[in-house]
Amino acid sequence: MRDRSALAIVVAQVFVASLMLALFGRLFYLQIADGPRYQQAALDIQSRDIVTPALRGLIVDSEGEPLAANKAGLMVTADRSILDREKDKGRSVLYRVAQVLELNPNDVYVRTRLCGELPKEEQNGCWNGNRYQPIPITKDATEAQVLRLLERSDVFPGINAEPVSIRNYPSISGERGTHVLGYVGPVTEADLNNEEGKRFYRNELIGKAGIEYVYDQALRGTPGVKTVIVNYKESVTRESRNIAPIPGNHLVLNVNAKLQAVVERELRDSVLRARASGYRGDAGAAIVTDLEGRVLAMASYPDYDLNIWENGITVRQARELYSQASGVPALSRVIQGVFAPASTFKVVSLSAAVEANYSLKASYDCPATVQIGDREFKNFDSKPAGKISMTTAMAISCDSIWYQIAYDEWVRDGGLKPKENPNDYFFKTAAGFGVGKKTGIDLPSEQRGRLPNRDWKLSWYENNKDFYCNYRERAKKSQLTPYLIEIARENCLDGDKVRAGDMVNFSIGQGDVLMTPMQMAVMYGAIANGGKLFQPTVARAIVSPTNKVIEEFQPKVTGELPVKRSTLKFLQNSLRAVVTSGTARGAFAGLRTEVSGKTGTGQVFGLNLDGSTKDDTSWFASYAPAKKPQFVVVMMVSQGGFGASTSGLGVRRIYEDIFGENGKEALFPNGPAKRIPSIKSTSGVRS
């Protein structure tokens, strides 16, 4: 009896000892091995960050005039921790608030909901912060409304008001600056999830486009963070840290507000002029830089008033910004619009011809048409000009000279059976002029355009072979015309090769080559300044709230034109001839300022939404004064018709304002601002 019982006791003892060891082991695992994870989890449960966004820095123009400022507003907020304690979860309180503020009660209700509380399709306007911070209902309440709300805190529990600053674009000189400045908006889930997301707090406003986006970190400052410890009921038990916000730095731009206003006006007028002449004139871009790439003004048409973002954009407004029907005002044609450069591209072709040992002193035949293979390529106006000098060829914009040279060079490079190392003078020169490469401007979402060289052809063919080689099955019914079927057949056959037609088109800036207006400005700037490609810069300097210069952005050279000094000189003279005796003579007649430039009238294939064929792209790229250049001015009007009459005239008017002609006052009698202006922190703060 003893034995069996004693054995049972020992077994039990071992069992109990192992139970205790199990507890000890688990305790070690939780507190020591996995402790850090649980400490973080506990912190998440206990602490709440209350973030006070910093005052955003101003954006001022080169003279110190505010382009983006902060406006004093009265923000009415809802405290969810109090509202949720109401019997109806605060619904009736919010309804009464909406009545006082004259807002839609449903909007107010949605604005005070955390996004996660609403079904996905109803999240428009929801609050993407957390429950513990005051949730804004409106930012521009009147004092009378706020008084009514605060006097009756028994009727409006959890409703508070505080002064806030609202990002505001004061437009003092009449400028909009839509595509330069950009705008700010609340942090979204997508923002938080991207690589920079760690820097943001949920209730901050961050730059969403333009300069506001690129220099967001400098402008935004450092938000203040108060961390409180809460209990299970979410009431605050103590404060664990309180860091005051540090206001953002100011940003000085190279942009001049008055010139910006002029450029916007002239671009708009040019578009309207094109429309008056019967062209569609759907969009446009205009740029003024100095010779080192400083962007003094840039405009894209259509634009819109940035202040629509002030109090939260409506769904209708947002849709309009991206709608084809309204011309996609959100898109900056300056850096995101790509167009065939047409004759403005001949500066590249001329340089390529010199590289290929064509003499600039010789005369060349400019026939009405050139037969290449089985296709006939027409001169622009289908008229012959006889034997002419290269300068004249530029001035009158003869196309057929380039057809011949490009074709000859194409044949020399092996034609459809290209040599091992083709000279590719045209492609290489174009690349050297910056075609197909981003300019590196300090604005987001820049497009690179397209340099349709042999590599591009190959990759294009890889992507489209299937479509063209099965055209009858893949194409839409409307696309099954004999002409298009023939083109498809050719594309399937040798679409991977640069064909004679491709080369010929390329030489006059047509076909597959595409450029942004900003690339054009950089290219003509390089011709003007002696051959240096500059990275365009919008921002001039970052300045602290106490007016200390923190960082100054210097012009940066990104490349050198691949041409000899003599070629450059020749180009400069030719461009002057365009204005004095060539295609732009009429547009610039009577202007005292000596302008050098080039017109471009680009054919566009494809149809508009309504089925009409697309009108030509109107270009004018220029610099002035011709002898000692100071400014580069480029204008492009999409579907604007002739280069000279639409864009050329627009550019002329911009020069009139810059140099004070035709009864106007010169914008910079002493040239653009050289010193960084001192900024009054209160400037532009309007209540």
Add this chain to the structure above:
Amino acid sequence: MMSAFTKSKSERRRFLTESDPIINVAVLALSIIGVILVYAATRDWFAANNQDPEYYLKRQLINVVIGIALAYGATLVDYRVLRAYTPILWGIGVLGLTAVLIPGLGSVVNGARSWISLPGGFQIQPAELAKLTIIVGMALILAEREAGEKGPSDRQVLYSLVVAAVPILLIVLQPDLGTVLIISAAVLSIIAISGARLRWVIGLLVVGISGAYIAVASGEVSDYQLNRLRSFIDPYADPQASGYQLRQARITIGSGGLLGKGLFDGPQTNGRFVPEQQTDFIFTVSGEELGFLGSSFILLLYATILMRGFAIAKRTNDLFGRLVTMGVVAWFSFQIFQNIGMTMGLMPMTGVPLPFLSYGGSSMFANMIAIGLLQNVYQRSR
């Protein structure tokens, strides 16, 4: 022979001089730590609600004092004399367990009807007392020996099981499955150690496990309990209720680290993030505020008491005393493991208190009486 109820001076001194000092120190230490932890768990919470922050502190102190008195009382009468009163105690226990089931008398806490409300805001939990009566009752039956028999007869085992089954069934009806599990562990140990045939032990194990399975499968186990079980398997399944509680408990313990956040300085505890923290989840207070060192010390104190219990069981020649001791040790072991294991996510959630640490009178009293019985056996086994 001296009357059971008259004590000589020397007998009264026995409690201090002849009881196991290690158990005394460990139990006293645990009780004091318990009082402090109960205070730590409730002071901020009560203060925030404008109530006396020392409310629980005072009441738990009274519980400890009464408990110690009961433990002392339990050493006075020779446990062998106690046998005569066992049927009466058992009867009272069964009556109490029946009473809680009557609506109006028994009050429902956390889904179980296990409390009797008394005037003056007091409540008692008859199941705690029932543990004692089952252990003593079974020991009484199983300790009888026919001449020459090595173990109890089948009839004895059967009777002892009836003694256990009646209160267990009543507790199942509450339902308080945690207590049922703990009592079952004690029953199994007592039968095993009584020398009963191995088939009884194995049979009981099989019956217990299949019984639990059938209970779950047939829906006899309430949704409330099933949810607790589910949230043990997946703590995020039911974030608002028991899963939440288990997750909070684990985070609270884990966040304590090596040295803890310091007594009264645990933000999880002071923020009252763990419900029922002063009762079933008292160990989380120690985990957060005293850390790994403090909590290991508490485990060490429990281990000490249990190992001393084994020592007492081994050295006593009296089978009855040994069975009582082992019953108590099994009960404590399993309850400690169940409770602490639950707070650390090793065991599913059941509403059993942690001996000597959790706030509560009934449990404290039953635990202290059990300690008194251990000491009683210890004193009389030399």
